[in-house]
Amino acid sequence: MVPHLITALTGPINELEQRVLDSMPAIERWFRLEWMEHTPPFYSSVDIRNAGFKLAPVDTNLYPGGWNNLTPEMLPLAVQSAMAAIEKICPEAKNLLVIPENHTRNTFYLSNLAQLKRIFHMAGLNVRIGSISPEIKEPTTIDLPGGGTVLLEPVVRTKRRLGLKDFDPCTILLNNDLSSGIPGILEDIHEQYLLPPLHAGWSVRRKSNHFKSYEEVSKRFGKLLGIDPWLINPMFNMCGEVNFAEGTGMECLTTNVDALLTKIRKKYKEYGINEKPFVVVKADNGTYGMGIMTVRDVKDLDELNRKTKNKMSVIKDGQQVHQVIIQEGVLTNERINDAVAEPVVYMMDRYVVGGFYRVHADRGVDENLNAPGAHFVPLAFAESTRLPQPGEKPGASAPNRFYMYGVIGRLAMLAASYELEATDPDAETYD
Amino acid sequence: MVPHLITALTGPINELEQRVLDSMPAIERWFRLEWMEHTPPFYSSVDIRNAGFKLAPVDTNLYPGGWNNLTPEMLPLAVQSAMAAIEKICPEAKNLLVIPENHTRNTFYLSNLAQLKRIFHMAGLNVRIGSISPEIKEPTTIDLPGGGTVLLEPVVRTKRRLGLKDFDPCTILLNNDLSSGIPGILEDIHEQYLLPPLHAGWSVRRKSNHFKSYEEVSKRFGKLLGIDPWLINPMFNMCGEVNFAEGTGMECLTTNVDALLTKIRKKYKEYGINEKPFVVVKADNGTYGMGIMTVRDVKDLDELNRKTKNKMSVIKDGQQVHQVIIQEGVLTNERINDAVAEPVVYMMDRYVVGGFYRVHADRGVDENLNAPGAHFVPLAFAESTRLPQPGEKPGASAPNRFYMYGVIGRLAMLAASYELEATDPDAETYD
Numbered sequence: 001m002v003p004h005l006i007t008a009l010t011g012p013i014n015e016l017e018q019r020v021l022d023s024m025p026a027i028e029r030w031f032r033l034e035w036m037e038h039t040p041p042f043y044s045s046v047d048i049r050n051a052g053f054k055l056a057p058v059d060t061n062l063y064p065g066g067w068n069n070l071t072p073e074m075l076p077l078a079v080q081s082a083m084a085a086i087e088k089i090c091p092e093a094k095n096l097l098v099i100p101e102n103h104t105r106n107t108f109y110l111s112n113l114a115q116l117k118r119i120f121h122m123a124g125l126n127v128r129i130g131s132i133s134p135e136i137k138e139p140t141t142i143d144l145p146g147g148g149t150v151l152l153e154p155v156v157r158t159k160r161r162l163g164l165k166d167f168d169p170c171t172i173l174l175n176n177d178l179s180s181g182i183p184g185i186l187e188d189i190h191e192q193y194l195l196p197p198l199h200a201g202w203s204v205r206r207k208s209n210h211f212k213s214y215e216e217v218s219k220r221f222g223k224l225l226g227i228d229p230w231l232i233n234p235m236f237n238m239c240g241e242v243n244f245a246e247g248t249g250m251e252c253l254t255t256n257v258d259a260l261l262t263k264i265r266k267k268y269k270e271y272g273i274n275e276k277p278f279v280v281v282k283a284d285n286g287t288y289g290m291g292i293m294t295v296r297d298v299k300d301l302d303e304l305n306r307k308t309k310n311k312m313s314v315i316k317d318g319q320q321v322h323q324v325i326i327q328e329g330v331l332t333n334e335r336i337n338d339a340v341a342e343p344v345v346y347m348m349d350r351y352v353v354g355g356f357y358r359v360h361a362d363r364g365v366d367e368n369l370n371a372p373g374a375h376f377v378p379l380a381f382a383e384s385t386r387l388p389q390p391g392e393k394p395g396a397s398a399p400n401r402f403y404m405y406g407v408i409g410r411l412a413m414l415a416a417s418y419e420l421e422a423t424d425p426d427a428e429t430y431d
Numbered sequence: 432m433v434p435h436l437i438t439a440l441t442g443p444i445n446e447l448e449q450r451v452l453d454s455m456p457a458i459e460r461w462f463r464l465e466w467m468e469h470t471p472p473f474y475s476s477v478d479i480r481n482a483g484f485k486l487a488p489v490d491t492n493l494y495p496g497g498w499n500n501l502t503p504e505m506l507p508l509a510v511q512s513a514m515a516a517i518e519k520i521c522p523e524a525k526n527l528l529v530i531p532e533n534h535t536r537n538t539f540y541l542s543n544l545a546q547l548k549r550i551f552h553m554a555g556l557n558v559r560i561g562s563i564s565p566e567i568k569e570p571t572t573i574d575l576p577g578g579g580t581v582l583l584e585p586v587v588r589t590k591r592r593l594g595l596k597d598f599d600p601c602t603i604l605l606n607n608d609l610s611s612g613i614p615g616i617l618e619d620i621h622e623q624y625l626l627p628p629l630h631a632g633w634s635v636r637r638k639s640n641h642f643k644s645y646e647e648v649s650k651r652f653g654k655l656l657g658i659d660p661w662l663i664n665p666m667f668n669m670c671g672e673v674n675f676a677e678g679t680g681m682e683c684l685t686t687n688v689d690a691l692l693t694k695i696r697k698k699y700k701e702y703g704i705n706e707k708p709f710v711v712v713k714a715d716n717g718t719y720g721m722g723i724m725t726v727r728d729v730k731d732l733d734e735l736n737r738k739t740k741n742k743m744s745v746i747k748d749g750q751q752v753h754q755v756i757i758q759e760g761v762l763t764n765e766r767i768n769d770a771v772a773e774p775v776v777y778m779m780d781r782y783v784v785g786g787f788y789r790v791h792a793d794r795g796v797d798e799n800l801n802a803p804g805a806h807f808v809p810l811a812f813a814e815s816t817r818l819p820q821p822g823e824k825p826g827a828s829a830p831n832r833f834y835m836y837g838v839i840g841r842l843a844m845l846a847a848s849y850e851l852e853a854t855d856p857d858a859e860t861y862d
Contacts, residue, residue, distance in 0.1 A: 032555070
């Protein structure tokens with residue numbers, strides 16, 4: 001069930017893991033109290049990198065796809081979490097409309113939709129999928145590779161409500177990250193629950209806001225555990241006006257890359273780490289692994305080739321990149337067979353429901369793995385995230401490692417919750 | 432994983448199963464709305480009998496033991512449910528004290544305690560076990576058959592609080608059904624959460640109250656599904672003053688057994704069922720499978736032998752039987768190998784977390800299986816209760832059968848919630 005994980009099974013003793021295990025009741029209580037004050041995102045997934053000496057989230061997705069990559073064992077947990085989420089938000093719900101991404105030919109993505117539909121059906125909802133893609137003009141059934149089908153139906157918008165021809169949902173679940181902006185068809189919907197809120201979309205969201213919130217969360221969590229928050233927090237800088245195609249704004253980038261590399265070098269020295277620091281430059285509103293490059297030396301920025309410039313200029317849905325985040329690079333020392341791997345943790349409401357390893361045989365330990373050629377090894381998180389085994393030597397037990405990943409995933413989820421509160425356009429309006 | 436179940440796999444087409452599956456979203460919504468108005472018991476287990484033509488709960492336990500009989504796969508679900516329960520009742524909780532039954536030499540029971548401790552520890556609590564048994568005068572470590580140990584510590588009562596020598600819990604979880612009355616040491620605790628409330632104990636609880644509530648629940652549920660509630664409801668009568676040892680109050684018993692057998696016969700005729708009706712006479716406050724006898728003919732009551740009279744006179748903790756419930760007997764047509772089996776569904780908060788089959792090779796289809804010689808076959812409810820498979824022929828799919836069992840279990844849990852509201856001594860006091 002658990003794949004052969006080099007780091008998990010033979011890695012160096014990890015003091016952090018021991019602290020996390022020892023503090024389990026305190027950690028769970030801390031989360032409980034946080035969720036009394038803050039609302040968790042409806043669902044989320046978090047990419048995590050484990051460098052052996054440091055463990056940090058590097059991306060938090062509020063419209064997670066890839067639910068089909070989870071194990072069958074995680075389904076009951078996801079269903080139970082979906083029940084809990086619905087019960088809190090809209091207990092009277094009958095009908096749920098899922099709004100997917102527009103890539104109607106990507107059968108991996110469509111399998112994800114089928115899985116989401118299954119989860120919410122089992123939680124007790126009538127679920128249908130309403131496409132906002134101009135390609136979907138009538139109900140369209142698409143065969144899935146593993147058998148089964150998925151039915152995409154064109155949405156119907158009335159003045160006040162969004163639905164399908166003969167389907168009036170009380171709740172609308174977005175599985176579309178709104179990279180190209182908030183479509184008019186989703187605006188001014190006040191009678192129905194729209195989840196997650198529109199400002200969670202990438203037309204509003206910024207990675208820099210998220211990691212600012214995460215920094216705050218990691219400081220408080222570090223205090224709870226008595227650890228240096230750097231052990232779980234990737235440092236970052238940002239630049240507001242960068243145009244890779246035209247080469248403008250590169251001084252800002254150079255200065256900040258240099259400054260961050262210096263800061264990382266200092267931290268590595270403090271901890272006696274013999275690794276080469278690197279940073280990852282990312283479009284501040286980027287997703288789908290697009291608009292990302294690794295920079296190991298500030299001089300590399302002078303020699304960007306056309307291909308890299310193009311890659312950094314345009315991201316999902318043809319959006320131009322202007323603002324970038326320069327994030328401390330976190331090595332991933334996890335391997336499955338010989339390929340570099342990073343864990344991805346899936347959450348629904350406040351609960352960790354599963355996860356998988358994203359594995360890429362052709363990428364290095366300091367590179368983005370969310371790229372064509374990646375494959376997925378589902379992890380039995382369902383059997384293990386909440387089953388830490390006290391007494392095991394740190395680093396020697398996969399369940400203990402996975403529990404720690406679930407904690408880090410939840411810290412990033414909590415940061416997203418802070419982030420959404422801070423960016424809520426409807427907050428603090430006094431009518 | 433799923434044992435060879437004769438009924439589940441080759442049974443007659445079960446219209447009820449089909450209705451339950453077809454109505455899944457309506458059923459889940461109905462439960463959601465019920466739980467907005469009513470508080471589920473903290474935890475519970477329900478014994479269910481499946482006659483093929485009828486499916487009904489026959490006993491609901493509000494201090495479930497036997498958690499050790501569940502599969503490892505159900506642990507994450509139980510932990511998640513425990514988190515949800517704690518979050519609602521006492522999110523600030525740090526320390527949980529479990530008060531067990533006093534049988535300190537029953538290693539099966541002690542394994543159950545170890546499992547409960549594990550579940551609540553993983554939900555993020557410091558858990559210790561505080562015995563109220565006079566035998567436990569100092570911390571006592573007991574080895575468990577499967578490895579591991581369990582530590583029983585004597586409780587310490589102060590004027591206002593209950594705890595251990597160096598352990599002050601905010602929450603006290605009873606796993607002791609209080610058959611012999613509410614011990615003084617548990618009275619007048621107002622500063623700590625005491626779960627379940629004391630009036631859920633068998634010194635206050637009556638089966639007849641429970642099944643009266645269940646009757647009400649089954650009527651409303653029957654309406655929702657458009658079915659005769661009898662299909663899920665065991666009819667019952669009761670007698671208030673019966674003394675088996677002295678032979679007093681037997682006319683009441685005879686009259687009611689006769690009347691109930693007649694009612695069952697009528698129902699069997701209505702449904703064309705060629706089975707011999709029977710009733711089960713139970714101590715109204717009985718537990719542990721004690722004080723139970725099957726009556727197939729009213730004449731049997733005239734010929735009760737000394738053994739039966741003794742069995743019916745005294746139940747757990749030496750309590751005398753006075754009041755009895757006469758319950759419609761529900762055959763169990765489930766078999767594992769050749770032994771008669773009945774499903775037991777486990778719930779924590781509002782969630783079904785698992786279950787097992789209670790199997791007894793020496794008992795008949797119309798007899799109580801909760802008796803020495805029973806064994807337990809854990810069921811992968813965790814993988815199946817929420818994973819019904821629409822489109823499967825009714826009766827042909829174990830997951831669909833288990834989903835239905837989970838629904839019936841939750842109906843009984845809901846009835847217990849009504850029952851506890853009705854018997855709450857603190858309800859409707861206007862100071």
